[in-house]
Amino acid sequence: MAATGCDCRFKDPLGARLSPEQYQELFKPSEYLKFIEAGFSSQNAFPRHTLQCYHEFFKSVPNGVKVLDFGTGPVMLSTISAATKASEIVLADYSEANLAYLRQWLQNDPQAYDWSPYFRYVVQELEGVGDREMDEREKQVRQLVKDVVHCDITQDPPIDKGYDQLYDVVVCSLVLEGASDSREEYRANAARLAKLVKPGGALFCYGIENKNGYYVFGNQRLPNIHLCHECWLGAFSNAGFCDPKIRIAPTCDPNRQYRFISCTRKTV
Ligand SMILES: C[S@@+](CC[C@H](N)C(=O)[O-])C[C@H]1O[C@@H](n2cnc3c(N)ncnc32)[C@H](O)[C@@H]1O
DSSP: OOOTTOOOBOOOTTOSOOOHHHHHHHOOHHHHHHHHHHHHTSTTSTTHHHHHHHHHHHHTSOSSEEEEEETOTTOOHHHHHHTTTEEEEEEEESOHHHHHHHHHHHTTOTTSOOOHHHHHIIIIIISOOOHHHHHHHHHHHHHHEEEEEEBOTTSSSSBOTTOOSOEEEEEEESOHHHHOSSHHHHHHHHHHHHTTEEEEEEEEEEEEEETTSEEEETTEEEEOOBOOHHHHHHHHHHTTEEEEEEEEEEOSSTTEEEEEEEEEEOOO
8 A cells, every 4th residue: 555645656757667688778887887986986975875774784793694685786895794694695596697797706707897996895884894805805705605696576486496494684785676666566576675674673775766767877878767765665564564764865856766665574
């Protein structure tokens, strides 16, 4: 049900959610990495804001957890803080091109994207520890990532066979608004994510409240539905999550703001 005063918008100017083929065509990992690099030069924008949210979130997570990053993209952002608590990490994405970027970095390929400035930011600036820990953290992440697999939040199950199991922690950043065409689909997708979280386990979900109906990086424009605050929050309680912790931050565009929720899957 829509909330009173709801201003959700689904008819974006670009048409519906993209098929895997369209996604592969439009979402170029190299362009996305340039977009991330540009944002990194600004203190409060994405991806520093996401890194700060991951850092805060993982401080509250117990040691030895099994972590799934659902919709990782070509980026290693979540793993830097996840490695402080994880016993193993699984990375999953919709696009083969993104998975190839992740594998390249994990295999220590000299052509791989250099994530060291992001590791330095988290380990030195946010955690306040030194150079040696930073090198160690990169090694630790390479050891902890057990697999890089395909996922599609609109399918049942939403992840490759063998990975459709319960994780202590699931993180999902900037995925659901682009992968859903309506409020109902967003709710169904949040419910599919919930099925991957152990009862008592935690979900970290980062998104953008976006009245534009699309997002832009480089010269790409991709669809992105807009859910009002109540409908967005309602999707997580409807999916069986409780104890929501929310963080909202402005972007330079008044139509868009970052929003982050962490919540616990109910045990009964
Ligand atoms: C904007 S990127 C976000 C990447 C990364 N999580 C981050 O925070 O930078 C959106 C990601 O959603 C993934 N995605 C798009 N449709 C999806 C779907 N139906 N199921 C799962 N992931 C999807 C894409 O492959 C892409 O990596």
